[in-house]
Amino acid sequence: MDFDVDLFVIGAGSGGVRAARIAASHGARVGVAEEYRIGGTCVVRGCVPKKLLVLASRFADAFDDAAGYGWTLPKAPEFSWTALREAKDKEIARLTGVYEANLHRFKVQVYQSRAILRDAHTVELTSDGSLIKARNILVATGGHPVAPHIPGAELAISSNEAFDLPQLPSRMLIAGGGYIALEFACMFRRLGVHVTLVHRGEKVLRGFDDDLRDELMLSLAAEGITLKMNDAVASIEGAADGEKSVSYVSGDSDTFDLVFFATGRTPNTSGLGLDAAGIAVRDDGAILVDDHSRTNVPNIFAVGDVTNRVNLTPVAIREGHAVADNLFGGMNRVLDHSVVATAVFSTPEIATVGLTEQDARDQMMAFDIYTAKFRSLKHVLTRRQERTFMKLIVDATTDKVLGVHLMGEDSGEMIQLAAVAMGMGATKADFDRTVAVHPTAAEELVTLRERVHVPNPGGA
Structure with missing residues (x-):
């Protein structure tokens, strides 16, 4: 069979764009279809605009905190939702342009259209009905919000x-x-x-x-x-x-x-033609894949939220990258989903990586807990009573750090490096012999010494 492309990607979100670009860098002929805006949920109406709005909201705290440090504002600060919304829209437009420009730079053919599978190697573009024959297909259509089925x-x-x-x-x-x-x-x-x-x-x-x-x-x-x-x-x-x-x-x-x-959110699999291609899905609509993101159809893959594994943008990116490297780079990459850090950009932020205390109990292991709760130095001179909280879960037998859980300012920044340490198998002794950076909140992670009593560790 003659193929028009070596890889056709359905969905130009973070995972799909990364897969398309890496595949093209390996010399593959690549096409990608996107029915909405390039960049997907994260860039357009997810992580990026959300974080911009969160950062904007935190200025309310900053203005109030400033008084404790000797600052006097000449008048009460005024906020414009319209100005913030317009600034956010301008940045999102810039980012989607960057994503599209990168695809073109790698000579990826971009189709502004919905794409539907007609069989295991054929994709139809609904914008004009044209058919594209693809040696391999990647589904990266993400998910969408769902509302409860209630009146109103x-x-x-x-x-x-x-x-x-x-x-x-x-x-x-x-x-x-x-x-x-x-x-x-x-x-x-x-x-x-x-x-x-x-x-x-x-x-x-x-x-x-x-x-x-x-x-x-x-x-x-x-x-x-x-x-x-x-x-x-x-x-x-x-x-x-x-x-x-x-x-x-x-x-x-x-x-x-x-x-x-x-x-909640649900995978975008409805109306994609999965049945026509013979692709198996779970009861929740998510596409079933193996450790290499391959579906039950050998030449069709799926990454990101459409698989409902670990629904985080960086995970989708790594999954897409691995698929492209494996198909066209001669590699055998498998993404480890077990040690994935995540942050919730509430205020205060929380961030976590590894096992929770309940996870450790469920696995019937002996473990130690170390915690710290304190008011950060920043708020000593402010009216804010916000507390920072930190918790380590440590294997009592091997001393390996199994989980890190943080709440407080910049927790999202701290957890990234904690994840590096955990990914390398760091022990509590490794944390202990690390010299602290003072004065910081992060130094508490390497100065925790007193264990919390754990009743019946590893048992019920």
């Missing part, structure tokens, strides 16, 4: 719309307890919005270390976010003035200007 759900927004609100509401309800819910709750609260967070669980951030979850919830409440745990939205009704009347499962009710569902 159409009256709420998702993270897709949250970046482009015409104006900020006075009162907002955010439903959810994951990354997106917490990051937007903290951001909007600092921009002056009265935020209520409702979550069906007892604690936010399922899967994170319980101590970290507890500490963050205390901080959220202290910053004025109303936490409504063990509850969920049952229905929403709109009023003529635009207000939303919310009824909860518990029977409670309240009124808000805006309701924001951050209750």
Whole structure:
């Protein structure tokens, strides 16, 4: 069979773009189709714009903290949501242009179109109906937000719309307890919005270390976010003035200007023609892949959120890179998903890598715990009572550091290097003999000496 390209990528998000560019650098003929904007969720309406808005919101703290350091502002600071939104849009447009320019620089053929699989080697571009024959195909279509199936759900927004609100509401309800819910709750609260967070669980951030979850919830409440745990939205009704009347499962009710569902995302696999190509999927719609990101169809691969493995942009990038290297670079790369650091850009930030305390218990291992909780030097002269929290999980038998969990300013920056150490198999003794950088918060990671008592380590 004659092929038009060696690799056709469906989806020009972070993972797809990286795969396309690396494959082309190995000499492959590559095509990529994107139906929305090049850069995908992370660049356009995810990580990057989110972080910009988070950084903007933290100036509210900075202005208040400045007084403790002798600064007097001549007048109260004024904030413009419109100006921030426009600045954000300008940066996103620049980044999408950079992504597209890089593809063209590597001679990747870019198609602004939805692409559908017609068989294991054929892709149809819906923009003009043309067919492209591909030796290999990579599906990197990401995911999208989902709302609960309740009356009035159409009256709420998702993270897709949250970046482009015409104006900020006075009162907002955010439903959810994951990354997106917490990051937007903290951001909007600092921009002056009265935020209520409702979550069906007892604690936010399922899967994170319980101590970290507890500490963050205390901080959220202290910053004025109303936490409504063990509850969920049952229905929403709109009023003529635009207000939303919310009824909860518990029977409670309240009124808000805006309701924001951050209750999960699902893989973008509907209508892709997966059946026509014979690709197996899970019950949640995610594409089934092996350790090399290969589907059950030998020449078709999938990376990123569409596989619902570890749904983080850097993971998608590494997965896409590995696929391209393996196919066209003669390599045999397998991405280790077991030691992946992550950060939640709430305020305060939290960041983590490795096992939680509960993970260690579930694995029936003997382990030690080291913790520290303190007020950082920065806030000694401010009114802020924000605390920094750190926790290490250490294998009691081998002394190997199994988990690092942080809450506080720059936790996202610190966890990156902690992940390097853990990836190299660092022990607690390695941490201990590292000379501290003083005065910093990070020095606590290498000065923790007193073990926390662990009842029944490795057991129930």
